[in-house]
Amino acid sequence: MTGIFDYTASGTTVVMSRAIRRAVAFIDSSFAQPVSLATLAATAGLSVSRFATLFRKEVGISPHRYVCLVRIQHAKRLLRDGVPPSEVATEVGFFDQSHLGRHFRRAVGVTPGHFVASPEAVSACR
Template identity: 45%
Template sequence: MAGFGARAPEPVDIAMVPHPCVTVLVDLGEGGGLAYHARGRSERGSIVVGLLPGEFRVAGRGEGEYLQLRLEPVAAAAVFGASTELGGTMAPLEDLWGRDARRAEDGLRAATSWDERFAIAAELLGQRLDARSPVDPEVAHTWRRTSTSRGRVRVEDLAGEVGWSRKRLWSRFRSQLGITPKRAARLVRFDHAAHLLAAGHTPASAATESGYADQSHLNREARTFTGLTPSAVAAAPWLAIDDIAWPASSARPPA
């Protein structure tokens, strides 16, 4: 979780670089500030952004406060139910949580500190995690392996690890997480490359360290996932502060 304030007397138009998590943005104002745009659709207020929303932008002006949550797809499937409908889309939080969304917003707005807001959000998520069945253990294992390998593992190998056929793994993974195993691997690998770019690596270096065939391959993936060049990805405001807002998520190898 991260909390941030928007103070934009001048209009802003910021690209959000895709991250291998489902993103929840809770508007702690009254929904009149920033607007979110993806695939020809616009929303205001509190939203849920599924994996791979395409070119996702935040635009508008004004002041406000927002709570941002990142949920790994396995957790998001439990919090929001089967997440096929979240694959590549964004939706108002109210569409997924109904009246609970409004009650959650009211409780978060009434809190007097970010620590209190984080505690409230953690309790809400915990209640939903406890109330729903998790995804198949085989699907959860496949996601963890994809994440820890930074997308550099073959689907055939993952199917062998869990004792499923490639076809069954593909089907179950997509129905429960809203993305295919191969697409998930591409997203995780691109996320690693994007953080290397933000950390100052050249596109050629980031491509090599992330396992791309060459820089042109990284260029194509950057266009596919963000509509931006690698240089523009490196300078994206939200990505540039990622290690500050999310210190557990970085381009550094895990210990």
């Protein structure tokens, strides 16, 4: 599996249906582009409501939250490489730096600026 959630909190491997694996692969390859629920459902070959229900059941979070977390993973890598937050935001698919900052703080616990400024935060996330 190529997704960011290969293991559940209990440490067991996550088992996903083929439809959800296709959607996760699509997200992982297209995270920087606008990703609609309808597009993901079509990729999975399911109705929008069935897709949303099945995705949450199998992955444990909503498709939108998963897209945001994939974007944050890539943002962390770019920030560690010295790319300015304003460029990182557009590179990973957020509307602007403020949008990145809100989601980054929610997921990581610190702002992108604090993440870059704190060497222990950078090394802990590698």
